[in-house]
Amino acid sequence: MSANNNFDYSIAIGGAAGQGIATPGNLLSRIFIRRGLQLNAYNAYQSIIRGGHIFLTIRVRNRPVQSHGDHLDLLLCLNQDTMDRHLRLMRPGTHVLFNGDSIKPGEMADGVQLCPLPIKELTNDNRNKLVQNTVALGAMMHLMGIEFEVLQEVLTQQFGRKGQAVVDENITVARAGYEHGAANFARISSVLPTGPKPLAVWTGNEALGMGGAAAGVKFYCAYPMSPSTGVLHWMANNARELNIMVRQVEDEIAVSNMVIGAAHTGVRAMCATSGGGFALMTEAIGAASMMEIPVVYINVQRAGPSTGVPTKTEQGDLWQALGASQGDFERLIVAPMDTLDAFNTVPELFNLCDHYQCPGIVLSDLLISEGTFSFDPDSVDMCPEIDRGKIITKPNGTPDSEYLRYKNTADGVSPRALPGTPGYTHVVATDEHDEDSVLISDEFTNPIKRRAMVEKRARKFDNILERISAPEIEGPADAEVTLVGWGSTRSVIAEAIEQLAESGVTANQLAIKWIVPFHTEAVTEILSKANKTILVENNHSGQFFRYLRCETGITVDASIRKYDGEPFAPHHVADGVRELMAGDAKIYVPEQEIMV
Amino acid sequence: MTTIEDVQRKPKDYKSKINPDWCPGCGDFGVLNALQRTCAELDIPPHMILNVSGIGCSSNFPGYFKAYGMHTLHGRTLAYASGAKLANHEMTVIATGGDGDGYGIGGNHFTHIARRNIDLTYVVMNNQVYGLTTGQVSPTSRTDMKTKSTPYGNIERPVNPITAAIMNGATFVARGYSADGKQLVELMKQAIQHRGFALIDVFSPCVTFNKDNTYDFFKPRVKKLQDEGHDTSDWKAACEKAMEWGDTIYTGLFLQQELPTLGDLEPVLAEGGPLAHQPVGLSNEDEQRIIQRMC
Numbered sequence A: 001m002s003a004n005n006n007f008d009y010s011i012a013i014g015g016a017a018g019q020g021i022a023t024p025g026n027l028l029s030r031i032f033i034r035r036g037l038q039l040n041a042y043n044a045y046q047s048i049i050r051g052g053h054i055f056l057t058i059r060v061r062n063r064p065v066q067s068h069g070d071h072l073d074l075l076l077c078l079n080q081d082t083m084d085r086h087l088r089l090m091r092p093g094t095h096v097l098f099n100g101d102s103i104k105p106g107e108m109a110d111g112v113q114l115c116p117l118p119i120k121e122l123t124n125d126n127r128n129k130l131v132q133n134t135v136a137l138g139a140m141m142h143l144m145g146i147e148f149e150v151l152q153e154v155l156t157q158q159f160g161r162k163g164q165a166v167v168d169e170n171i172t173v174a175r176a177g178y179e180h181g182a183a184n185f186a187r188i189s190s191v192l193p194t195g196p197k198p199l200a201v202w203t204g205n206e207a208l209g210m211g212g213a214a215a216g217v218k219f220y221c222a223y224p225m226s227p228s229t230g231v232l233h234w235m236a237n238n239a240r241e242l243n244i245m246v247r248q249v250e251d252e253i254a255v256s257n258m259v260i261g262a263a264h265t266g267v268r269a270m271c272a273t274s275g276g277g278f279a280l281m282t283e284a285i286g287a288a289s290m291m292e293i294p295v296v297y298i299n300v301q302r303a304g305p306s307t308g309v310p311t312k313t314e315q316g317d318l319w320q321a322l323g324a325s326q327g328d329f330e331r332l333i334v335a336p337m338d339t340l341d342a343f344n345t346v347p348e349l350f351n352l353c354d355h356y357q358c359p360g361i362v363l364s365d366l367l368i369s370e371g372t373f374s375f376d377p378d379s380v381d382m383c384p385e386i387d388r389g390k391i392i393t394k395p396n397g398t399p400d401s402e403y404l405r406y407k408n409t410a411d412g413v414s415p416r417a418l419p420g421t422p423g424y425t426h427v428v429a430t431d432e433h434d435e436d437s438v439l440i441s442d443e444f445t446n447p448i449k450r451r452a453m454v455e456k457r458a459r460k461f462d463n464i465l466e467r468i469s470a471p472e473i474e475g476p477a478d479a480e481v482t483l484v485g486w487g488s489t490r491s492v493i494a495e496a497i498e499q500l501a502e503s504g505v506t507a508n509q510l511a512i513k514w515i516v517p518f519h520t521e522a523v524t525e526i527l528s529k530a531n532k533t534i535l536v537e538n539n540h541s542g543q544f545f546r547y548l549r550c551e552t553g554i555t556v557d558a559s560i561r562k563y564d565g566e567p568f569a570p571h572h573v574a575d576g577v578r579e580l581m582a583g584d585a586k587i588y589v590p591e592q593e594i595m596v
Numbered sequence B: 001m002t003t004i005e006d007v008q009r010k011p012k013d014y015k016s017k018i019n020p021d022w023c024p025g026c027g028d029f030g031v032l033n034a035l036q037r038t039c040a041e042l043d044i045p046p047h048m049i050l051n052v053s054g055i056g057c058s059s060n061f062p063g064y065f066k067a068y069g070m071h072t073l074h075g076r077t078l079a080y081a082s083g084a085k086l087a088n089h090e091m092t093v094i095a096t097g098g099d100g101d102g103y104g105i106g107g108n109h110f111t112h113i114a115r116r117n118i119d120l121t122y123v124v125m126n127n128q129v130y131g132l133t134t135g136q137v138s139p140t141s142r143t144d145m146k147t148k149s150t151p152y153g154n155i156e157r158p159v160n161p162i163t164a165a166i167m168n169g170a171t172f173v174a175r176g177y178s179a180d181g182k183q184l185v186e187l188m189k190q191a192i193q194h195r196g197f198a199l200i201d202v203f204s205p206c207v208t209f210n211k212d213n214t215y216d217f218f219k220p221r222v223k224k225l226q227d228e229g230h231d232t233s234d235w236k237a238a239c240e241k242a243m244e245w246g247d248t249i250y251t252g253l254f255l256q257q258e259l260p261t262l263g264d265l266e267p268v269l270a271e272g273g274p275l276a277h278q279p280v281g282l283s284n285e286d287e288q289r290i291i292q293r294m295c
Helices: A022-034 A080-089 A131-144 A148-162 A164-184 A204-214 A229-242 A252-264 A275-291 A318-322 A339-356 A366-370 A447-459 A487-502 A520-528 A543-552 A570-582 B028-042 B058-064 B077-087 B099-104 B107-116 B161-167 B181-193 B235-242 B284-292
Strands: A008-017 A038-044 A051-061 A074-077 A095-099 A113-117 A200-203 A217-222 A245-248 A268-273 A295-301 A332-334 A359-365 A372-375 A427-429 A481-486 A507-512 A514-516 A532-537 A558-561 B049-053 B068-071 B092-098 B121-126 B172-177 B198-203 B222-224 B249-256
Touching: A008 A022, A008 A080, A022 A038, A022 A051, A022 A131, A022 A148, A022 A200, A022 A372, A051 A080, A074 A080, A074 A131, A080 A095, A095 A131, A113 A131, A113 A164, A131 A148, A131 A164, A148 A164, A200 A204, A204 A217, A204 A229, A204 A268, A204 A295, A204 A339, A204 A359, A204 A366, A204 B284, A217 A229, A217 A252, A217 B077, A229 A245, A229 A366, A229 B284, A245 B077, A252 A268, A252 A275, A252 A295, A252 B077, A252 B107, A268 A275, A268 A339, A275 A295, A275 A318, A275 A359, A275 A427, A295 A339, A295 A366, A318 A359, A318 A514, A318 A543, A332 A339, A339 A359, A339 A366, A339 A372, A359 A366, A359 A487, A366 A487, A427 B058, A481 A487, A481 A520, A481 A543, A481 A570, A487 A507, A487 A532, A487 A570, A507 A520, A520 A543, A532 A543, A532 A570, A558 A570, B028 B058, B028 B092, B028 B121, B028 B181, B049 B058, B049 B077, B058 B068, B058 B092, B077 B092, B077 B099, B077 B107, B077 B121, B092 B099, B099 B107, B099 B121, B099 B161, B107 B161, B121 B181, B161 B172, B161 B198, B161 B235, B161 B249, B172 B181, B181 B198, B181 B249, B235 B249
Parallel strands: A008 A074, A074 A095, A095 A113, A217 A245, A217 A268, A268 A295, A295 A359, A332 A359, A427 B068, A481 A507, A481 A532, A532 A558, B049 B068, B049 B092, B092 B121, B121 B198, B172 B198, B222 B249
Antiparallel strands: A008 A051, A038 A051, A038 A372, A200 A372, A332 A514, B172 B249
């Protein structure tokens, strides 16, 4: 491996809400991706507009970045609180940047390089409270060996809208920081590489929005709820250019039903929310299933129950999704594993929902949805194949009285005529109904017809597994340990597996994305050949542990569960594996070191 | 030479193959007949009508009406109707349902759709009771009414749907009476032709569960606003008339204003026809633009 591939650098910026942490984060991200480097940024924040503690970690590598990592290399403190919380975590050889006028360091390890910035002097006593951020960015450029002009370019782009005076002010103070750094601070020891080509950057929510647009969504509806609101923002910003109707409405009940109304006319419709909003949507999901109308519902999970911890991640809604809505019916549930997967999943799910005329649920979480990740623009296909299933939009000679919206066909799927099509008038109903949509409860409730309809709707899905790839083992087939995960844990588990390999433990991973339908046979076969099986998930009760047992009969050997709101760091998983292998414990719960 | 297409439609052209299962004497029959006559007089093709209902006796409506229809969830009628209208604004969307469905569980949607002014018509069959669940109070039940859920008498005051609609910004607010088909047809025609959200609250007596607000109750009381020269642009007068509930109960058009509909204000609907008819998917230019912003 070349030195370039080993480059691994984590920058953390901490301060109170309102201190403008997002902007330096964005600027650094642009600088890195334009240089072709890959990044993974995780923002720890609270449900507060001013105050509190925000801690943004940006990790940069010249290869895929699978998590926000185990260490920090550069800490930028915008307030004293950040210094007090995180200085003790800095190892020898790392750097700490801070406003030397107002922030005092405390106890720290030997060999940590303190980089105080005399902000008042460098900015000519500028009263703007955010100016220290730009000074610090300038100093960072020096530390990392990046030419100042690179920062100048992104500052110009970022602040251009605010006028030349603002751009000039920022460049001036950034340069002052750069020169002060050059005069006073030793550079970082590793050399910042350049990647093979420029990349792009997105959040999971943007990927979901883009996936919807690529799938041809024409109706997006939402109620703001952390951490899903980013999808609404992306959609709203792009609505006019892409001709998508975007509506923010009065509550999630309106959202979840409006999308069905829209979808009934033939458009692809989608919505996103978090667990609490999803709870309000569940009645509608059953309605979509009964009326056989395709809609995509996205749940970006966050720590619950109830209002929970709105800004923290969890994988706690698996059973809510499985049980969404009353009655006995099937719905599609998929948990994408990273942002590119999230992007691709939306069109894939829409094709399935259109084909099977049913609702589909995407289970994302805060970690994916609000994290910022680099991606290769060439890997994103915004014109994927679109399959609308059996829809009727033009009359083909069938008179009204013969069209049966819920015709009991061999494969269970009944051709769907769209409103406005002459000759196919019909009513769709949430009551049980016969083939001709007449309510069975309007006549004598009819057991024969009822049974036939229940079977028809279920029969639709008989062959669905043929359309969806089964999960596969990633890593050596004969590994000592098989780590099982679902959704967002795939990348961090992969990184833990690398760490374990370095310490002589062989491990592989079974990362599961499709919850319903579930590849029972394939999963059972894989796990029956595994040695020690450990399930990794972000919840307390082992939601996927139980689901796996439920669908396969297999009880995995042990679990690693984290439910403090913070995502897994790779060492949490690797340490857990070592401990579980050393003893008989069934559960390992890692401790969170970074206090946010 | 006249052809099939030239012949005006008749009310029976909007009759589905199912007969309503409403109790004999139910006010909803009058509303169904009136809407069928209305659509015939306006000559709207059945395939261009979308009837949307919730749950309740009156929400069975779409099944008896030959057109496209959605029989949805209790209280969610207006959400479905809004979504459908915005996605295919060429359809004539008519929402139907009862007073509980519309003003109780559906109250939040009712509030917001009024101010949004989405171009659709909402016909509420107001019988001041919950019928299908066999006789409990509804949001419009009178104080003191004895029902299965209020055996000692209702201690709450009813909501006034007319003033509520006016205060929430509805641009067409009317009240009808199911026994006065002629007035109802007139109001329905105006409502459908009105550009914006149109409410017609219709007294539609429940002969089985509401022994208070019967035909005998309404007949001597209902008076037409239009017979008294009411100014339909005056919201204050409209509210005062709407609050009269004694020997006189007003029916007719309370308020009408011309304001832009949500469709008028939404640039995405300005050109290109209904969203439902537009091509699905992005162009290469769209793709370039989107990706470029993330670089």
